[in-house]
Amino acid sequence: MSHQKAKLTFTLSVAFLIPALLSFAQAPGSPVTAPFKIRSIRQQLVAAPDYRAMVMGGGTRSTTLADKWLKVEVEFDSVPDWADDVQLKYFVLMGKDQNARLFTGESTYVNVARGMRHLSAMFAHPNTVQRYGNGQVEAVAVQIFYKGQLIDQVSAPPARERWWERYTPVSGFLLNPQQTPWSIISYDTYEALKPTP
Helix, strand or coil: CHHHHHHHHHHHHHHHHHHHHHHHHCCCCCCCCCCEEEEEEEEEEECCCCHHHHHHCCCCCCCCCCCCEEEEEEEEEEEEEEECCEEEEEEEEECCHHHCEEEEEEEEEECEEEEEEEEEEEEECHHHHHHHHCCCCCEEEEEEEECCEEEEEEEECCCCCCHHHHCCEEECCEECHHHCCCHHHHCCCCCEECCCC
């Protein structure tokens, strides 16, 4: 008889405990999904589109230019139905030791709709990559801000520390797509940049 009482007591305890745990898990103050999430960050050296060749069937090109632009492209997801002032800050490390340079740039977007795989990108001129990185990039990182608050950040290669805080940032060398040969096609590829006054 005492075995049956213990079993009944245990069953009733579990029956009352489960709803309490579920309501606690969904209580206000429990973690909320972040409004934005960086899905991936990719960097690659790419040749610029040659519009002269497409339009005129050829044309001259400077012989002093290096061949490949650096393209850093970010995919991110968004939760709000619509969002303005979504800011992505880019950090690109070129060179090593005393020759290291940390280039920074940022883009602010408007009319970002809810969804996945939004695209943002920044570019570095071929001569910048050649001069400061000898054609290579050591690391890249991106932070996403919304309403002035840091929401997410990703580094490639992955790092536990914010390595970009160890260097003096240099701005003006990372360009948004509208400042590059990709300006013609960037309107259909990347999110809408916030107009500057």
